[in-house]
Amino acid sequence: MVVKKRKIKTIKIKKKKTKSKGFESSKKSKKAVKKPAQKPKKSDNDSKKSELGITVKKTHDFSEWYTQAIQKAEMIEYSPVSGCMVIRPYAYSIWESIREFMDKEIKRMGIQNAYFPLFIPESLLKKEQEHVEGFTPEVAWVTHHGTTKFEERLAIRPTSETIMYDSYKKWIRSYKDLPLRLNQWCNIVRWEFKHPVPFLRTREFLWQEGHTAFAKREEAEKEVSEILELYARTLEELLAVPVIRGRKSESEKFAGAVYTDSVETFLPNGKAIQGGTSHFLGQNFSKAFDISFLDRKGNKQYVYQNSWGFTTRSIGIMIAMHGDDNGLVMPPRIAPTHIAIVPIVFSNKPTVNEKVMRVAKEIKKELKNFRVELDDRNEYSPGFKFNYWELRGVPLRIEIGPKDIEKKHVIFVRRDTGIKEAVKIEHVTVRAIKVLADIQDNLYNKAKKFLERSIVKVKTMNDFKKAISNGKIAFAQWCNCRECEDEIKDKTGAKTLNIPFKQPRVKGKCFCKCNKKAEKWVYFARSY
C-alpha cells in the first residue's frame, strides 16, 4: 500500500488535461449544465467544450464558486419562486442521512415525533408578543382558498411554538402528563429580505423542531444542553464541521426565549454561520398559553419549556466548508456515494475492456457494504468520469486499468488530498474502510485548524476592526450590553456569534471603549 506516483502517471496526465479544459470553457453555459453531455454519441467528451468543471476558484470568488458547485453537482435547482429551491436527490439523500442519525438520537432521549398543522391563525401567532415581533416581517400569509377570503389570515409556520402550545395547554393537566417532549420534521417558511443563498438562507427550508415541557426548570435546562450537544455532534461527527458551543447574546437570542444556546462555525469566505439553536423558553410561553399543571400537592404550576431546531442549512455549511476548486468534497459519513469505480477502457481494445469490466464488477460486489457506483457508461472517457465524480465530491475513486489488473491491484484516489495509492485487489475492503475513516478525520481536522486559525483574540477596538476586516472571528472581552453590540454592528458589520461556555478568565474593561467592566469573552464576526 505504497503511494506509487510513477506507475499511474498516464492516468494523472489524462485527468489534468480534462480538468483544465473543462475549467476554461464552462462559464458561458452555467445554467444549462445538468447532465454531463448534452448531445448524445458525440465522440470527444474530453473536448474543450466540456461544461463539467467549476470556472472560478473558491478563494477568488466564493459566491460564484458556491453557486456553480451546488448546481453542477446536481444538488439544487432554482425554482420560479424567489428564494425557494429544489433539493435534488443528491442533496436530499444527505438530509436523509442527517435525519436518520438525529431521529434515532432524539428518540433515544425519549422524545416522540408528531405533526402539527402548517397554518397558524394570526391571533394565535400573536399570542406571545416578544417572539412574534421577531417573525412578523417574514411571515407568509394565506388569505384565500379558491375565491373565498378567510375570516382570519393564516400564517405559514415560521416556527411552531404557538400552534403546538395551543395543544400542549389541552394535554397537560397533571404532573403525570409531564414531561411532554415532541419533535417534528417539516417545512418552514420565513420570507427573509436578505439575498437568498441555496441551503444557507432560503425562504422555505426543512428542519426538525423539538418542543418540550417539564415540571422543573433544571430538567428543561438539562435538555437544552443535551440537544445542543446532539447538534454539535451532528455537525462535527457527520458533517465534519467543527463548532463553537455557547450562549447567544440578548439581542441575538430567539425572541421569546430566556436564553438561546447555539453552535456556530466559520466558513472559508470569512463569514460565520449558526449551525443549530436550542432555546430555554422558561415560562414565557407557558404563561402566555396557560400551560399549567397540578403538582403532587395539588398546586397549579406553569411548565418550563424548550424549543430547538436544526435545518437543511447544515448541508450548505458542509458544502462551503469542505469543497475545493474541483467541486464538492463529501465527508464519507454522509456521502450519498462513498466510492466511484472508474474502469479505464480503450475504444480499440474490446477484449481487454471486457476483462477490466469483469474485475470492476467483482470489486463493486466485494464493496457491497459501501455505497458504490460503477461508472460503466460507454459514452464518456475515464478523464471525463474523474471530473464528474470529483465535482460530486465522492470521497474515494477506484481506477481499474488493464495494467493494474496485471499487477493484481487497483488505484485508490482520495478526493480530499488527491493522493493515489495502489491497493492489492484482495485488500480493497479493509483499505477502503481505513481510507474513508481517514478522509472523515482529515476533513474535520482541516476545518478545525481553519476555525482555530480564524479566531483572533483582540484587546482594543482597533484590533477588533482589523480582525473583522481581515475576515476573522474576533474574540474579545465584552460588557454584554445591547447598546455596545448595536454600535459595533453598525460600525463594523460584525455581530456576536455566541458567548462560549468555556470562558478564559475575564478581567478589565470591555474592548469597545464603553468603559464598562468586561463580563464575558465573546465571539464577533460578519455572519449569515
Add this chain to the structure above:
Amino acid sequence: MVVKKRKIKTIKIKKKKTKSKGFESSKKSKKAVKKPAQKPKKSDNDSKKSELGITVKKTHDFSEWYTQAIQKAEMIEYSPVSGCMVIRPYAYSIWESIREFMDKEIKRMGIQNAYFPLFIPESLLKKEQEHVEGFTPEVAWVTHHGTTKFEERLAIRPTSETIMYDSYKKWIRSYKDLPLRLNQWCNIVRWEFKHPVPFLRTREFLWQEGHTAFAKREEAEKEVSEILELYARTLEELLAVPVIRGRKSESEKFAGAVYTDSVETFLPNGKAIQGGTSHFLGQNFSKAFDISFLDRKGNKQYVYQNSWGFTTRSIGIMIAMHGDDNGLVMPPRIAPTHIAIVPIVFSNKPTVNEKVMRVAKEIKKELKNFRVELDDRNEYSPGFKFNYWELRGVPLRIEIGPKDIEKKHVIFVRRDTGIKEAVKIEHVTVRAIKVLADIQDNLYNKAKKFLERSIVKVKTMNDFKKAISNGKIAFAQWCNCRECEDEIKDKTGAKTLNIPFKQPRVKGKCFCKCNKKAEKWVYFARSY
C-alpha cells in the same frame, strides 16, 4: 397453550366491570379526555367516573364512534384551523411505519427522493388547464409576506406536477437523461368544502408523491401498475385492509391524466374510500411543459409521465376498518406497541407485588424484539389498564398475576378476539410471534370477508338502488358513459369506485336503462 377460561375468571370479571362503567359515563367529557386520570392520587380509578371508554357503538353511530376512538386513543387533536389536525405521536408512528415500508420499496424500484417547493406561482399552476380545473376551488393562496403583497399569488401545493415538471423540463434533454423518477414525502393542502374528517378528509395532509418521466409509453405504463401494486400491498399487508384494484372512470380520474388506476376499499359505515391512485399522464403535461428529449436518432420526442400518491388517509381507513366498540384494533405490523404487559398487583400485598413486577420485567426483556410497554403505573388498577391498552388497540396484552407465576405461566389476551390463553413463561416469545401473525391474518381475513359480503351484483336499476340504500357496493355492467354516471350520482348519491382489472364476461346492456351496450363491470357506492 390451552385456553383456560375458568382459571382467569377473576381477571375477566374485573375487566368487564371497569369497562361497562367507563362506557356509561364518558360522554360528557369527550373533549377533555387526553390522559386517563385528571386528578393525581385519587384512589378509585375503577370508579364510575372513568372517562376512558367509548360511549357509542360503532354500528349505531359510526361517526361519533370514530371521533371518540381517535381522540381517546390520542391519535389526533383538533387544531384551531378548521379541517387541519394535529397528528399525535401514536398516529404519527404509524405513518413512520408506512413510510419506512414504502420508501424502501420505492427506492428498490430505482426511484429517488427529492424535495420541491411548497409554493407554486399561479401562472405555473395554470399551465396545464385540465388538471388545474380540478383543483382551483380548493387551492389556498398566499398573497402577502409581512406587509408586502406578492406580485403574483402563490398556491400552496395541492399536488406538485407543475412545480416539478418546470424543473423536469430543464433536466431532460437527451434520452440519456431518462428515465427520471423522483418521489417526495411532504405536506399537501386542499381546502375541500366537504365536512372534514380526521385522516379521511383533511385540508392539510401528508403524503408521498411520485413523478416520473420515461422515453417510452410502455415503460411508463408498467410503472403505473407496479406502483398500484405497492399501494395495494401497503394496505393489504401492512394495514390489513383488502382492496379492489381497478381503473377510474373518465369522470373520476385525475384531471390531467390519460387514466388513473386506484385501490378502493369499503368501510363498515357503508362508504367506499379510495386508498391510493397511480396516474398515467401520457404526454399531457410533457406537451404543456415542453418536457422533451432527443432520442438516439436525434429526433425530438415528448416524455411519457406518471404521478402517484399515497396519504395519511390510509391511517383513517385502517382505524375505521378494524376498530370495535372498545376502541382501536391495530394490525401488528404497524402497531406502535405490539404488546402491553399488565402486572396484576394488589395494594395490600407488597411482597407478592415485588415478585410479580420482577417477572413482568423479565418478560419485557425476553420480548425485546417486539415493541413492548410494561404498564407499571401505581396509580391505576389492572382493570383500568386493560381498558387503556384496548382503547389504543394494542394487539396483545400479557397479564401477569401471583397465581400465574405460581403456575409458571402468563395470560395472553388477543385484542382482536378477546380470547385468553395461558402461555408457559419459557414459551412467550415463540407464542407471541405466532399470535401476532394470527392477529394480522385474522384482521385481514375479517375485513376481506366484509368487503366481499358488501359487494352486490345488480342487473337492474331497482336492484342498484336497493343495494346502494342498503349501504352496499353495487357491481354492475355499465355503458361507461359520463352522462349515465352523472345521472346515477344525482339520483342515488353513488359514484363509480373503479372498473376492476379482473372483469367478468360482459354481455347485454347497461343496467341503468340508457339502452346502450354494456362495456365494463364497474363498482358503484356512496363514498368519501
